[in-house]
Amino acid sequence: MFCDRLSNQLAAQEEKKNGKKNAPLVGDGMPRLLTGDEFYNQVSEHRRAAEEEAAAKEVRRIEREGRAAAMAVWKEAEAARLKRNEERRATYKEEVRLWEEERDCAKLEKCRPRWTKPKQGKSELPLPKPTLDDVEEDDECGVNEDEGIDGNDSDGGSLEV
Numbered sequence: 636m637f638c639d640r641l642s643n644q645l646a647a648q649e650e651k652k653n654g655k656k657n658a659p660l661v662g663d664g665m666p667r668l669l670t671g672d673e674f675y676n677q678v679s680e681h682r683r684a685a686e687e688e689a690a691a692k693e694v695r696r697i698e699r700e701g702r703a704a705a706m707a708v709w710k711e712a713e714a715a716r717l718k719r720n721e722e723r724r725a726t727y728k729e730e731v732r733l734w735e736e737e738r739d740c741a742k743l744e745k746c747r748p749r750w751t752k753p754k755q756g757k758s759e760l761p762l763p764k765p766t767l768d769d770v771e772e773d774d775e776c777g778v779n780e781d782e783g784i785d786g787n788d789s790d791g792g793s794l795e796v
Contacts, residue, residue, distance in 0.1 A: 705765035727755040
């Protein structure tokens with residue numbers, strides 16, 4: 636039983652070692668024919684995989700920066716929305732306080748208040764958080780504001796000499 640467990644652990648350890656992405660090409664200590672086709676193909680495959688991984692890493696970094704910028708804009712908009720809702724609630728509470736004073740005076744005078752109790756109304760709904768799809772659509776559809784629609788910086792009619 637102990638031997639079975641030990642052999643399973645050793646097999647898992649070797650499998651994990653062989654599954655590494657950045658495994659050395661000549662890592663087992665055995666001699667290799669460095670000019671052979673098989674080793675050359677391994678080297679070229681290793682370089683291609685490393686270049687693909689670097690390109691994918693750069694794309695992920697750019698996407699992460701785009702998401703961070705979109706989240707910063709969203710957080711500013713969300714903070715402004717919360718502030719407007721808080722101001723709306725404060726205004727409503729002040730109106731209710733004035734109405735309650737009028738109502739109490741009307742009760743003392745044994746007549747009806749001149750106006751009805753104010754209603755708060757609906758608060759602004761939260762904006763949806765930006766998603767990865769939103770960021771990608773903005774990048775695809777975005778037009779550089781410094782350039783015209785056709786990418787030409789001229790004013791359309793004048794000739795420059």
